Amino acid sequence: MSLASVMVMICCLLLTGATFIVAENIKFILKNIEGQNSITVYLFKDADLEKVKLGINNIENISSYDFYSKEEAIKDYEGMLGERVSGFFKGESNPLPDAFHVSFSDLSQYSATISEIMKIEGVDTTSDRSEIAEKLSNLKHIFAAISFWIVISLGAVSLLIISNTIRIAMHNRRFEINILRSIGATNNFIRLPFAIEGVAIGTFSATLSFFALRIIYSWFVKIANNTIPFNILPFEKFSNQMLIMFISMGLILGLIGGLVTIGKYLKKEMSEVVVW
């Protein structure tokens, strides 16, 4: 039964670890996307570039910006329009406005930042990506909530399994416990070996899960790097955090599982010292 609980606990910890890894990777990818996320701020034809720069500099949520001249813009259109057509729009007859590519540090303040940009003198309009920004931000929150409930549910499953193991162990040793109680053993004296068993199951499962996850994830990273178009975090980035999390979970779940079960068992089923 101990083997079964170790196996189930390993499965629970692996799933918890996998959830943690996915969450960390989503965070990492979102951060990358956020970093790359930029909008284009279009200026009026007679806009004072220096004043606009000063205005942009004063907005806290802007992490970086680049000037994007109308000449560069028409060059970019050359491929689409062809050199002959684009040739008509060079110099004074260029209909495109000057612009700035602006990147934000925090996407959740997107709308407020856009409003601030629009207040700058010389700014005509912006390319609006508020919907994408909102979706990315929502996805992060949703995943955080999902991960939280996954971890809670798996924790509850582990607790139940450890608790059942301890209950069976206590049932198997009820004869011994009866003797202990008849001689005058305190509940703490009876609890101690079972609490140790719970902690041992928890810690052992945590250690095995950590190494199993490390092997599985490293193998996954190798495959993913050749197939997924973005980078994912290497295991070493969160290995310490993961080990601490697993060991703490194993210790706490094992100890709580053990103590709660023993408490209940001693109250309900072991009330009799001598069974005649």
Place this chain on the structure above:
Amino acid sequence: MITITNIKKVYEKNIFALNDVSLNIEQGEFVFVVGASGSGKSTLLKLILKEEEITSGNIFISGANITRIKKRELPYYRRKMGIVFQDFRLIDKMTVFENVAFAMRIVGANERSIRRRVPYVLSLVSLEGKSNRKPCELSGGEKQRVGLARAIVNNPKIIIADEPTGNIDPSMSYEIVELLANINLHGTTVIMVTHDLSVVEKFPFRIIELCSGKVRADSAGFIDYQSENITKVS
């Protein structure tokens, strides 16, 4: 030592396991409790061990009313007693020495005193040469002697023996009771529940007979005046 006053134990549906029982057992006394199945012998022991609550009445042990003992104080209360079981209740994976020593460990004895006391107690029950044996290597009588050694190792004031001769052959039975009698000589109160009348007849100790939850006979002459069926055994 043990004073039981008008105790009643009523289970569900008004079943009286013990009905208005009063007894007085002096310190250093040896008492046989006899009676048919369902007479209330087990209930009496359970109440003394405070394994079950008394419906009404009181039990005083060394002047202390055990009905007032709190749950957390129970282990310390039980340490004053040694219990001998009919089925020995030895732990198979432990040696004879360990079976006795662990009773001392429970009460927090140090290893030095365990190493000194356990061989002495084993010699009292003539098992000095078998301390490294496992229970499965012992006869029924020897197992019961280990049980006895475990019961006395912490110097209890009272020994409660529940049918200690029930699972051993008659010749060994006398030996076990003789050992209990020897322990009793040192001032330990012994309450022995038994069905074995041949043993009871052989030893000149007080006999309490229970019948349908009442004291039917008491050789000490303690009379339950509220019971009409009381008989005095001389």
